[in-house]
Amino acid sequence: xxxxxxxxxxxxxxxxxxxxxxxxxxxxxxxxxxxxxxxxxxxxxxxxxxxxxxxxxxxxxxxxxxxxxxxxxxxxxxxxxxxxxxxxxxxxxxxxxxxxxxxxxxxxxxxxxxxxxxxxxxxxxxxxxxxxxxxxxxxxxxxxxxxxxxxxxxxxxxxxxxxxxxxxxxxxxxxxxxxxxxxxxxxxxxxxxxxxxxxxxxxxxxxxxxxxxxxxxxxxxxxxxxxxxxxxxxxxxxxxxxxxxxxxxxx
Numbered sequence: 001x002x003x004x005x006x007x008x009x010x011x012x013x014x015x016x017x018x019x020x021x022x023x024x025x026x027x028x029x030x031x032x033x034x035x036x037x038x039x040x041x042x043x044x045x046x047x048x049x050x051x052x053x054x055x056x057x058x059x060x061x062x063x064x065x066x067x068x069x070x071x072x073x074x075x076x077x078x079x080x081x082x083x084x085x086x087x088x089x090x091x092x093x094x095x096x097x098x099x100x101x102x103x104x105x106x107x108x109x110x111x112x113x114x115x116x117x118x119x120x121x122x123x124x125x126x127x128x129x130x131x132x133x134x135x136x137x138x139x140x141x142x143x144x145x146x147x148x149x150x151x152x153x154x155x156x157x158x159x160x161x162x163x164x165x166x167x168x169x170x171x172x173x174x175x176x177x178x179x180x181x182x183x184x185x186x187x188x189x190x191x192x193x194x195x196x197x198x199x200x201x202x203x204x205x206x207x208x209x210x211x212x213x214x215x216x217x218x219x220x221x222x223x224x225x226x227x228x229x230x231x232x233x234x235x236x237x238x239x240x241x242x243x244x245x246x247x248x249x250x251x
Contacts, residue, residue: 014040025093029086035079035100042072043103052106053113054145054214055202057244058221060120062113070107077104098155102205105148112141123229131229138222145218148204149211160208163188189213190248213251220247 014037021036022028050065077100087093115137122128152158167184171177188209191197203209220243228235 024096025087027087029083031079031083031086035076035083038072038076038079039100042069043076051199051202052109052204054106054109054148054210054218055204056199058218060117060124060225062117064110064114065106073100073104073107077101094155095157098151098158099205101151102148102158105144105151106204109141109144109148112137112144116141120225120229124234129229129232131226134226134229138226141222142215142218145210145215149207149215152205152207152210158205158207160188160203160206163206185251189251193249195245195248213248216247216251217244220244 017036017040018033021032025032050063052065053062056062080097080100084093084097089097116134119130119134119137122130122133156162164181164184167180168177171180186192188201188203188206189199191200204214221240224235224240
């Protein structure tokens, strides 16, 4: 789009994307050419973006993030992995590989959450003891969050620490630095003392935020649900909301 100001003629978008991939990675790769064609014709046709389930407050029923084609994304990811032997796996390529893998993991989490919802509702609505089923679904969900955090930690562009250290750099005293870091953390989480604009600036692509803040919220939520199933009682959502806010404020 930024190039259009210097163009007087129309151009073929597909051809431009292929040339862009070559320029971005410093060489031609058949696998990466195919990957970029998939991204162009599927994900890059999406007109709106929604938050992932990992980064918003946990719930039994959650809106599914909009995705143009999750199967296509997995195929694009496979081609990125294949193409890693055909170009230098550093810089822009590493960034894109991490980014595509990030989205694939978020999509997988959404799939497991659908099973998670059904397993709990079997207990909640039909009084079926689904404890073992619930545990078998929760385990891979937590592993996905853990894997996502490790993945993001492999690239300097996906680190919470970059955000907080930059904030601290503006302070002259220890007190100022601590306050600036607190503000920076609050902006990407509660955005206010009591979650006034909860998760407004959430980041599912920052290691540290994913593995610490988001993981701890999900761990608290699933532990309370698991406890309610095991004890055959309803979950105390009021107590959970209070404890969740305390956890968020402490972070």
